[in-house]
Amino acid sequence: GHYDTGGYEHYLLKEISEQPDTIARTLRGRLDDRFHVAHLGGLNMDARETRSFRRVKIIGCGSAYYSGQIGAQLIEELARIPADAEPASEFRYRSPVVEADTLYVAISQSGETYDTLAAVQELKRKGGRVLGIVNTVGSAIARECDGGVYLHAGPEVSVASTKAFTSTAAAFALLALHLGRVRDLSPADGRRICEGLRALPEQIKEILTQEEHIRALAHRYATSAGMMFIGRVRGYPVAREGAQKLKEVSYVHAEAYPASELKHGPLALIGPEMPTVAIVPDDEMLDKNLTTLGEIRARSGRILMVGHRETDQADDCIVVPKNQNELDPILLSIPLQLFAYHAAVALGRDVDRPRNLAKSVTVE
Numbered sequence: 001g002h003y004d005t006g007g008y009e010h011y012l013l014k015e016i017s018e019q020p021d022t023i024a025r026t027l028r029g030r031l032d033d034r035f036h037v038a039h040l041g042g043l044n045m046d047a048r049e050t051r052s053f054r055r056v057k058i059i060g061c062g063s064a065y066y067s068g069q070i071g072a073q074l075i076e077e078l079a080r081i082p083a084d085a086e087p088a089s090e091f092r093y094r095s096p097v098v099e100a101d102t103l104y105v106a107i108s109q110s111g112e113t114y115d116t117l118a119a120v121q122e123l124k125r126k127g128g129r130v131l132g133i134v135n136t137v138g139s140a141i142a143r144e145c146d147g148g149v150y151l152h153a154g155p156e157v158s159v160a161s162t163k164a165f166t167s168t169a170a171a172f173a174l175l176a177l178h179l180g181r182v183r184d185l186s187p188a189d190g191r192r193i194c195e196g197l198r199a200l201p202e203q204i205k206e207i208l209t210q211e212e213h214i215r216a217l218a219h220r221y222a223t224s225a226g227m228m229f230i231g232r233v234r235g236y237p238v239a240r241e242g243a244q245k246l247k248e249v250s251y252v253h254a255e256a257y258p259a260s261e262l263k264h265g266p267l268a269l270i271g272p273e274m275p276t277v278a279i280v281p282d283d284e285m286l287d288k289n290l291t292t293l294g295e296i297r298a299r300s301g302r303i304l305m306v307g308h309r310e311t312d313q314a315d316d317c318i319v320v321p322k323n324q325n326e327l328d329p330i331l332l333s334i335p336l337q338l339f340a341y342h343a344a345v346a347l348g349r350d351v352d353r354p355r356n357l358a359k360s361v362t363v364e
């Protein structure tokens with residue numbers, strides 16, 4: 001039928017493998033190479049309004065929230081508007097201050113997550129301006145929002161989100177480019193981001209060719225009692241999502257921490273029995289991250305590094321192509337999806353329907 005696994009053993013692997021195409025679909029028709037801007041027809045916002053926001057607040061649940069953290073960083077970096085992400089499930093209960101000069105962005109693959117919908121309804125009640133970054137056309141959240149960006153990633157069947165996660169990050173890059181180019185992002189930086197976005201599908205294809213290597217690593221690490229995921233700044237949401245994927249589908253305990261926080265507590269967990277997955281982009285944080293790897297090694301902790309070049313500071317490395325610093329989180333996320341998938345297969349888990357979870361949580 002329409003929603004079959006297309007020759008793949010599981011929907012999860014199919015959806016991971018589709019990402020060169022799903023990212024391309026999120027970008028299609030939205031990049032302008034002449035003025036280096038993004039065209040987002042569904043925002044329903046004029047230029048004056050676009051320039052008026054002084055803050056961006058992003059809400060979503062689970063992986064949608066982690067993709068929102070990537071989104072907040074993109075908006076701060078490219079549009080220079082203070083932005084942060086919060087779980088919608090918390091936001092809706094804590095009586096947030098709703099401001100007229102804040103742009104609210106709700107993220108949902110399904111468009112039906114009740115906590116996110118309730119948060120949007122509360123925002124609307126209080127006069128908030130809400131955009132949706134949603135995959136499912138015509139869903140409850142999409143209808144409730146004032147405007148938004150559809151992902152066009154196609155149906156996501158496996159409970160663990162993968163292609164919607166990377167497409168959401170790409171949609172945020174478009175939104176950040178759009179907001180930035182009517183404020184103070186230079187044409188040169190706009191061009192750099194446009195070119196980086198266009199390079200993503202081919203780079204994702206390159207990562208997918210490494211599946212055998214990642215599978216072997218997943219089999220080796222899957223027997224650990226637990227794993228630590230660390231990253232700094234752009235690497236931190238990637239670490240959180242990597243830990244979430246591993247937990248969801250393999251049931252291996254995983255913790256995510258900012259690498260900078262290790263010495264403030266969790267370093268006590270590090271030893272031979274607790275390996276670390278370290279997200280190490282080639283950015284301003286590279287040296288700091290390599291120092292952290294040294295600290296973990298000094299405690300006999302095994303390290304799997306995901307970055308853009310090999311290092312002998314790690315026991316194992318997954319090397320992904322380099323894009324622009326702001327866009328690298330999209331690429332760095334993909335090996336972690338494959339890692340979680342193969343860990344789950346190695347452990348004989350119900351990959352597409354993990355225990356205790358539903359694809360969309362439509363109840364309180």
Ligand code: AGP
Nearest residue numbers: 062063064108109110113160161
């Ligand atoms: C992702 O792997 C999870 N299954 C879960 O965190 C999910 O992202 C969350 O429930 C939000 O779903 P939504 O995007 O459909 O709103």
